[in-house]
Amino acid sequence: MNSGSAPQRHDSCSTHYISPRSANDRQRGRLQALDSGASWLRGRAQAAARALQQVTLDTVKGAHTIKSAAELARLIDVLYTACFVVIAYLVGPSK
Numbered sequence: 001m002n003s004g005s006a007p008q009r010h011d012s013c014s015t016h017y018i019s020p021r022s023a024n025d026r027q028r029g030r031l032q033a034l035d036s037g038a039s040w041l042r043g044r045a046q047a048a049a050r051a052l053q054q055v056t057l058d059t060v061k062g063a064h065t066i067k068s069a070a071e072l073a074r075l076i077d078v079l080y081t082a083c084f085v086v087i088a089y090l091v092g093p094s095k
Contacts, residue, residue, distance in 0.1 A: 048069065049068060052066045052072060053065060053067060
């Protein structure tokens with residue numbers, strides 16, 4: 001028996017202690033990963049916006065440049081509505 005030494009702990013009985021510093025380091029790492037992901041996404045959105053701005057549509061009123069994804073979504077919605085109206089006219093009233 002060793003009376004002068006500290007009792008030994010067995011791995012199966014020990015509890016894991018996470019120091020606040022290591023928890024903060026892990027949290028900081030997660031936030032940096034999220035920030036880099038958000039930065040990547042912003043870059044992709046800006047690239048998509050630049051690509052959309054290069055598209056020119058020929059309309060009755062003249063050439064039209066799409067300025068944003070929201071404007072593209074609105075134009076697609078208008079086109080869908082127009083197609084729905086034409087198809088409804090061609091099919092005629094239901095009996």
